[in-house]
Amino acid sequence: MAVTVGLVAQIIEKIAPKSWAEDWDNVGLLVGSGSDSVERILITLDGTLEVVEEAKAYGAQLIVAHHPIIFRPLKNLRADNAAARVPLRLLGHQIGYYAAHTNLDQSIISSSRALGEVLGLQEMKILEESAYNLIPIPKRDETARGYGISGYLKKPEKLGPLWKRFLDSLSQSGIYAQPYELSGVRLAGSLEKEVRKVAIVNGSGGRFVPKALFKGADLLITGDVDHHAVLDALEGDMAVGDLGHFLSEAPMLQAMYQYLTAEKSLQGIEIRVSSLNRSPWLG
Numbered sequence: 001m002a003v004t005v006g007l008v009a010q011i012i013e014k015i016a017p018k019s020w021a022e023d024w025d026n027v028g029l030l031v032g033s034g035s036d037s038v039e040r041i042l043i044t045l046d047g048t049l050e051v052v053e054e055a056k057a058y059g060a061q062l063i064v065a066h067h068p069i070i071f072r073p074l075k076n077l078r079a080d081n082a083a084a085r086v087p088l089r090l091l092g093h094q095i096g097y098y099a100a101h102t103n104l105d106q107s108i109i110s111s112s113r114a115l116g117e118v119l120g121l122q123e124m125k126i127l128e129e130s131a132y133n134l135i136p137i138p139k140r141d142e143t144a145r146g147y148g149i150s151g152y153l154k155k156p157e158k159l160g161p162l163w164k165r166f167l168d169s170l171s172q173s174g175i176y177a178q179p180y181e182l183s184g185v186r187l188a189g190s191l192e193k194e195v196r197k198v199a200i201v202n203g204s205g206g207r208f209v210p211k212a213l214f215k216g217a218d219l220l221i222t223g224d225v226d227h228h229a230v231l232d233a234l235e236g237d238m239a240v241g242d243l244g245h246f247l248s249e250a251p252m253l254q255a256m257y258q259y260l261t262a263e264k265s266l267q268g269i270e271i272r273v274s275s276l277n278r279s280p281w282l283g
Protein backbone atom coordinates (compact mmCIF):
# COMPACT_ATOMS: atom_id res chain seq x y z
CA MET A 1 0.00 0.00 0.00
CA ALA A 2 1.34 3.41 -0.94
CA VAL A 3 2.26 5.70 1.92
CA THR A 4 0.42 9.02 1.81
CA VAL A 5 1.03 12.35 3.52
CA GLY A 6 -2.20 11.72 5.42
CA LEU A 7 -0.87 8.42 6.81
CA VAL A 8 2.37 10.08 8.00
CA ALA A 9 0.26 12.79 9.67
CA GLN A 10 -1.87 10.17 11.42
CA ILE A 11 1.21 8.40 12.72
CA ILE A 12 2.70 11.60 14.14
CA GLU A 13 -0.64 12.60 15.65
CA LYS A 14 -0.77 9.32 17.57
CA ILE A 15 1.90 10.74 19.89
CA ALA A 16 1.28 14.45 19.30
CA PRO A 17 -2.42 15.13 18.59
CA LYS A 18 -3.01 18.46 16.90
CA SER A 19 -5.54 19.38 19.58
CA TRP A 20 -2.63 19.62 22.06
CA ALA A 21 -1.11 22.61 20.24
CA GLU A 22 -1.46 26.09 21.73
CA ASP A 23 -4.14 28.36 20.25
CA TRP A 24 -1.54 30.72 18.74
CA ASP A 25 0.29 27.83 17.08
CA ASN A 26 -0.13 26.58 13.51
CA VAL A 27 0.40 22.83 13.27
CA GLY A 28 -0.46 19.96 10.95
CA LEU A 29 -0.24 19.88 7.17
CA LEU A 30 0.55 23.46 6.12
CA VAL A 31 1.39 22.85 2.44
CA GLY A 32 0.32 20.00 0.17
CA SER A 33 -2.35 17.36 0.12
CA GLY A 34 -3.07 14.47 2.46
CA SER A 35 -3.59 12.18 -0.54
CA ASP A 36 -0.12 12.82 -2.04
CA SER A 37 2.05 9.73 -1.96
CA VAL A 38 5.34 9.73 -0.07
CA GLU A 39 8.54 7.83 -0.82
CA ARG A 40 11.00 10.04 1.04
CA ILE A 41 10.68 12.27 4.10
CA LEU A 42 13.10 14.94 5.27
CA ILE A 43 12.97 15.82 8.99
CA THR A 44 13.98 19.30 10.16
CA LEU A 45 13.40 21.85 12.91
CA ASP A 46 13.11 24.77 10.50
CA GLY A 47 11.66 25.07 7.03
CA THR A 48 14.26 27.34 5.44
CA LEU A 49 14.76 27.73 1.67
CA GLU A 50 17.99 25.78 2.09
CA VAL A 51 16.14 22.87 3.67
CA VAL A 52 13.46 22.95 0.95
CA GLU A 53 16.24 22.67 -1.65
CA GLU A 54 17.80 19.83 0.35
CA ALA A 55 14.43 18.04 0.31
CA LYS A 56 14.20 18.53 -3.45
CA ALA A 57 17.73 17.16 -4.01
CA TYR A 58 16.91 14.18 -1.76
CA GLY A 59 13.73 13.51 -3.75
CA ALA A 60 11.47 14.02 -0.71
CA GLN A 61 7.74 14.57 -1.17
CA LEU A 62 7.27 15.67 2.44
CA ILE A 63 9.10 17.76 5.02
CA VAL A 64 8.27 16.92 8.63
CA ALA A 65 9.24 19.97 10.69
CA HIS A 66 9.04 21.20 14.25
CA HIS A 67 8.57 24.89 13.48
CA PRO A 68 5.58 26.03 11.42
CA ILE A 69 6.25 28.18 8.35
CA ILE A 70 3.08 30.27 8.22
CA PHE A 71 2.23 32.11 11.43
CA ARG A 72 0.40 35.19 10.19
CA PRO A 73 -2.17 34.94 7.41
CA LEU A 74 -0.49 35.39 4.03
CA LYS A 75 -2.13 38.11 1.95
CA ASN A 76 -0.41 37.10 -1.26
CA LEU A 77 1.95 34.50 -2.70
CA ARG A 78 4.30 36.96 -4.41
CA ALA A 79 7.97 36.12 -4.96
CA ASP A 80 8.95 39.46 -3.39
CA ASN A 81 7.07 38.72 -0.16
CA ALA A 82 9.65 37.18 2.21
CA ALA A 83 6.97 35.27 4.16
CA ALA A 84 5.70 33.67 0.94
CA ARG A 85 9.09 32.49 -0.32
CA VAL A 86 9.18 29.11 1.43
CA PRO A 87 5.54 28.15 0.69
CA LEU A 88 6.08 29.19 -2.95
CA ARG A 89 9.23 27.10 -3.25
CA LEU A 90 7.46 24.11 -1.68
CA LEU A 91 4.61 24.44 -4.17
CA GLY A 92 7.08 24.80 -7.04
CA HIS A 93 8.84 21.59 -6.04
CA GLN A 94 5.58 19.84 -5.09
CA ILE A 95 6.83 19.14 -1.58
CA GLY A 96 4.41 19.01 1.35
CA TYR A 97 5.14 20.59 4.74
CA TYR A 98 3.90 19.14 8.00
CA ALA A 99 4.61 20.83 11.35
CA ALA A 100 4.34 19.35 14.85
CA HIS A 101 5.25 22.15 17.25
CA THR A 102 3.78 22.79 20.71
CA ASN A 103 1.93 19.47 20.41
CA LEU A 104 5.27 17.70 19.91
CA ASP A 105 6.87 19.68 22.77
CA GLN A 106 4.33 18.09 25.10
CA SER A 107 4.74 14.56 23.72
CA ILE A 108 6.87 11.60 24.74
CA ILE A 109 9.49 12.57 22.15
CA SER A 110 10.07 16.12 23.39
CA SER A 111 13.80 16.67 23.68
CA SER A 112 13.57 17.73 27.34
CA ARG A 113 13.30 14.05 28.20
CA ALA A 114 16.24 13.04 25.95
CA LEU A 115 18.43 15.75 27.51
CA GLY A 116 17.39 14.57 30.98
CA GLU A 117 18.51 11.07 30.10
CA VAL A 118 21.92 12.37 29.00
CA LEU A 119 22.27 14.03 32.42
CA GLY A 120 21.19 10.79 34.08
CA LEU A 121 18.22 12.36 35.84
CA GLN A 122 16.16 10.14 38.10
CA GLU A 123 12.44 10.32 38.86
CA MET A 124 11.73 12.47 35.81
CA LYS A 125 8.38 14.23 35.90
CA ILE A 126 6.66 16.70 33.59
CA LEU A 127 7.60 20.22 34.71
CA GLU A 128 4.40 22.01 33.68
CA GLU A 129 1.57 19.51 33.43
CA SER A 130 -1.36 20.24 31.18
CA ALA A 131 -4.84 20.50 32.70
CA TYR A 132 -5.61 17.73 30.21
CA ASN A 133 -3.88 15.31 32.59
CA LEU A 134 -6.81 15.77 34.96
CA ILE A 135 -9.15 14.05 32.50
CA PRO A 136 -9.62 10.36 33.48
CA ILE A 137 -7.25 8.11 31.48
CA PRO A 138 -9.84 6.14 29.39
CA LYS A 139 -10.96 9.43 27.82
CA ARG A 140 -7.45 10.61 26.97
CA ASP A 141 -5.50 9.70 23.84
CA GLU A 142 -2.18 9.60 25.72
CA THR A 143 -0.99 9.05 29.26
CA ALA A 144 0.16 12.50 30.27
CA ARG A 145 1.36 15.63 28.55
CA GLY A 146 3.05 18.90 29.39
CA TYR A 147 6.12 21.05 28.89
CA GLY A 148 9.61 20.24 30.13
CA ILE A 149 10.75 17.79 32.77
CA SER A 150 12.29 17.92 36.20
CA GLY A 151 14.35 15.26 37.94
CA TYR A 152 17.16 14.54 40.37
CA LEU A 153 20.84 13.82 39.83
CA LYS A 154 22.01 10.53 41.35
CA LYS A 155 24.07 12.56 43.77
CA PRO A 156 24.62 16.31 44.19
CA GLU A 157 27.24 17.75 41.81
CA LYS A 158 28.90 21.15 41.59
CA LEU A 159 27.55 23.27 38.74
CA GLY A 160 30.92 23.74 36.95
CA PRO A 161 31.87 20.05 36.60
CA LEU A 162 28.24 19.06 36.05
CA TRP A 163 27.88 21.45 33.09
CA LYS A 164 31.15 20.19 31.60
CA ARG A 165 30.07 16.56 32.03
CA PHE A 166 26.73 17.37 30.38
CA LEU A 167 28.28 19.10 27.35
CA ASP A 168 30.88 16.34 26.93
CA SER A 169 28.26 13.63 27.01
CA LEU A 170 25.87 15.55 24.71
CA SER A 171 28.17 15.09 21.72
CA GLN A 172 28.66 11.38 22.40
CA SER A 173 25.15 10.55 23.51
CA GLY A 174 23.67 9.75 20.10
CA ILE A 175 20.72 12.07 20.73
CA TYR A 176 21.81 14.23 17.79
CA ALA A 177 21.44 12.93 14.25
CA GLN A 178 24.39 15.08 13.11
CA PRO A 179 27.65 16.15 14.79
CA TYR A 180 26.51 19.70 15.62
CA GLU A 181 28.98 22.30 16.96
CA LEU A 182 28.26 23.02 20.61
CA SER A 183 28.51 26.76 20.03
CA GLY A 184 26.60 29.57 21.67
CA VAL A 185 26.14 27.55 24.87
CA ARG A 186 25.93 29.73 28.01
CA LEU A 187 25.88 29.18 31.73
CA ALA A 188 24.80 31.56 34.53
CA GLY A 189 25.32 30.85 38.23
CA SER A 190 28.07 30.03 40.70
CA LEU A 191 30.31 27.20 39.47
CA GLU A 192 30.55 26.00 43.08
CA LYS A 193 26.78 25.75 43.49
CA GLU A 194 25.55 22.29 44.48
CA VAL A 195 22.99 20.95 42.03
CA ARG A 196 20.59 18.15 42.87
CA LYS A 197 17.32 18.97 41.13
CA VAL A 198 17.32 19.97 37.45
CA ALA A 199 14.53 21.30 35.22
CA ILE A 200 14.81 21.07 31.43
CA VAL A 201 12.64 22.80 28.82
CA ASN A 202 13.47 22.56 25.13
CA GLY A 203 13.17 25.68 22.95
CA SER A 204 12.61 29.17 24.37
CA GLY A 205 12.17 28.21 28.02
CA GLY A 206 12.67 31.57 29.74
CA ARG A 207 9.00 31.73 30.67
CA PHE A 208 9.44 28.56 32.74
CA VAL A 209 11.82 30.21 35.23
CA PRO A 210 9.04 30.78 37.83
CA LYS A 211 7.79 27.21 37.41
CA ALA A 212 11.28 25.72 37.77
CA LEU A 213 11.88 27.88 40.87
CA PHE A 214 8.56 26.79 42.31
CA LYS A 215 9.54 23.15 41.79
CA GLY A 216 12.79 23.75 43.66
CA ALA A 217 15.16 23.23 40.72
CA ASP A 218 18.82 24.18 41.31
CA LEU A 219 19.44 24.42 37.57
CA LEU A 220 17.22 25.12 34.56
CA ILE A 221 18.54 23.91 31.20
CA THR A 222 16.79 25.44 28.22
CA GLY A 223 17.36 27.72 25.19
CA ASP A 224 16.94 31.38 24.29
CA VAL A 225 16.74 32.74 27.85
CA ASP A 226 16.68 36.53 27.99
CA HIS A 227 18.62 38.76 30.38
CA HIS A 228 15.74 39.44 32.78
CA ALA A 229 14.66 35.81 33.05
CA VAL A 230 18.26 34.85 33.95
CA LEU A 231 18.36 37.57 36.62
CA ASP A 232 15.06 36.29 38.07
CA ALA A 233 16.49 32.76 38.17
CA LEU A 234 19.70 33.86 39.91
CA GLU A 235 17.65 35.92 42.36
CA GLY A 236 15.88 32.68 43.31
CA ASP A 237 19.25 30.87 43.59
CA MET A 238 18.71 28.79 40.45
CA ALA A 239 21.46 28.48 37.84
CA VAL A 240 20.61 28.58 34.12
CA GLY A 241 22.22 26.62 31.31
CA ASP A 242 21.27 27.94 27.87
CA LEU A 243 21.95 25.50 25.02
CA GLY A 244 20.45 27.85 22.44
CA HIS A 245 17.17 27.12 20.71
CA PHE A 246 18.59 24.77 18.10
CA LEU A 247 20.71 22.50 20.30
CA SER A 248 17.96 22.26 22.90
CA GLU A 249 15.48 21.03 20.28
CA ALA A 250 17.64 19.08 17.82
CA PRO A 251 17.29 15.81 19.83
CA MET A 252 13.68 15.80 18.62
CA LEU A 253 14.93 15.30 15.05
CA GLN A 254 16.62 12.06 16.01
CA ALA A 255 13.62 11.01 18.13
CA MET A 256 11.22 11.69 15.24
CA TYR A 257 13.52 9.76 12.89
CA GLN A 258 13.53 6.78 15.24
CA TYR A 259 9.78 6.97 15.80
CA LEU A 260 8.94 7.08 12.07
CA THR A 261 11.47 4.44 10.99
CA ALA A 262 10.15 2.04 13.66
CA GLU A 263 6.61 2.40 12.30
CA LYS A 264 5.58 -0.74 10.39
CA SER A 265 3.30 1.01 7.92
CA LEU A 266 6.19 3.26 6.83
CA GLN A 267 8.57 0.43 6.01
CA GLY A 268 9.84 0.81 2.48
CA ILE A 269 10.01 4.60 2.48
CA GLU A 270 13.24 6.52 3.09
CA ILE A 271 13.61 8.98 5.93
CA ARG A 272 16.49 11.33 6.67
CA VAL A 273 17.28 14.15 9.09
CA SER A 274 18.30 17.39 7.37
CA SER A 275 22.04 17.94 7.33
CA LEU A 276 21.70 21.63 6.42
CA ASN A 277 19.37 22.70 9.24
CA ARG A 278 21.63 24.32 11.83
CA SER A 279 21.54 27.06 14.43
CA PRO A 280 21.52 30.40 12.57
CA TRP A 281 24.05 31.88 15.06
CA LEU A 282 27.68 31.98 14.04
CA GLY A 283 29.17 31.57 17.49
Ligand SMILES: [Zn+2]
Nearest residue numbers: 203204245249
Ligand atom coordinates in the same frame (compact mmCIF):
# COMPACT_ATOMS: atom_id res chain seq x y z
ZN1 LIG B 1 11.37 25.73 18.89
